[in-house]
Amino acid sequence: MDFALILFVLSVLSGVLWFYDVFKARKRRTKGTPDPWWVEYGASFFPVILPIFMLRSFWIEPFRIPSGSMYPTLQVGDFILVNKYAYGVRLPVLNKKVIEVGQPQRGDVMVFRYPLDPSQDYIKRVIGLPGDRVEYINKRLTINGQVVPVKQEADYLIPNTLDVFQRFEEQIGDKPHSVLNHRDAQAFIPEYQLLRHAYSGNCNYSGSGVSCTVPEGHYFVMGDNRDASADSRVWGFVPDQNIVGRAFFIWCHADSMIPPAGISFSRIGRFN
Incomplete structure (x- = not known):
């Protein structure tokens, strides 16, 4: 429940x-x-x-990061705070917006209810706003015809897995952040991974990637760990009514769901 x-x-x-x-x-x-x-x-x-x-219900809610789709920004086991007021005041349980406060911006890290199963909470980065044309071709991101600038950084080693990823600083608006790519991963989403959704016709898939036009009232989101994230490329867009809030602070890290095992405060602070 x-x-x-x-x-x-x-x-x-x-x-x-x-x-x-x-x-x-x-x-x-x-x-x-x-x-x-x-x-x-x-x-x-x-x-x-x-x-x-x-x-x-109206201000701040804690969440725990369960997967590695947001590496290197967020690690598995990070406990984060989510500002639920940032995108409007919503009625508890119904999640219906009653007071407009703000809208998601490109580059925000957003928590939302998974569109195909609203009982699950997901966290991804906002890439496309309503009406945007988003293209992710050959692992390069383009928004409304403008290639998003990137700068290569030192390789990144995923903690506890020994997997090495290429690391890039990506600049979306005024919000630089790091993203990961795996050298051996394919640029396109295999067809067997794609899930049908209400706006499947808004996206075109090819051997080099995906291009989508974001419908009104929806958002295109992606994980920072680009080759290890099931996101809008796979299951479609996030409707406004599914939004929970904007993630903004790491307050704890734990390697186990059962405290105090693996508790660490070394990652405390804002990200982005």
């Missing part, structure tokens, strides 16, 4: 018990009439659960 939904249900239930306890049960107890233990106990959770629910 969605954790946001669980928090919402707990907030409502504990809130009902809290109001009952404050406005009725306490008065009865002063007269010597006991109430079930779960009334007072459940009500005590409300002042704790409500701030957590509000914080996660």
Whole structure:
């Protein structure tokens, strides 16, 4: 079950018990009439659960990076913070935008609900905005006819795997970031990997890569680890209603899901 939904249900239930306890049960107890233990106990959770629910729903939510698709920017095991306010205020659980605050920009690292299975959260970099023409041909990125400038850097060794990748600094707008390419990987997406989506007709595939026109209300995203990322090249575009927020800060790193194994604070800080 969605954790946001669980928090919402707990907030409502504990809130009902809290109001009952404050406005009725306490008065009865002063007269010597006991109430079930779960009334007072459940009500005590409300002042704790409500701030957590509000914080996660409207401002900041923590996530853990589960895969290597965003190397070298984000590593497997990084715990990050996501600004949910950056792209507008959305109703909890429904994820419906009610107040416009801002829009994703090229180069942002964005968390969103996977379009083909909204129960999963994905994280990628925003490459194309609505109406953009995005081409990734022979491992070179072009946006609206302009080749995105890159500068080769020292090779990158993926931690714990010993895989060596070519590393480049890529400049999208005013946001430079590093991307990886594997020397032996093909430039195009094999047909058996492609997944059908609502706007499949907006993309053309060839032996050298892919070209797509981003539909209105959607975004084209890619992982920084270009040859090890299933992204818009494979499963299509991210609709606005699936957006969760903008990732902006690493607050911890853990090699294991069970703390305190492998906990490290050496990667704390903003990225980009």
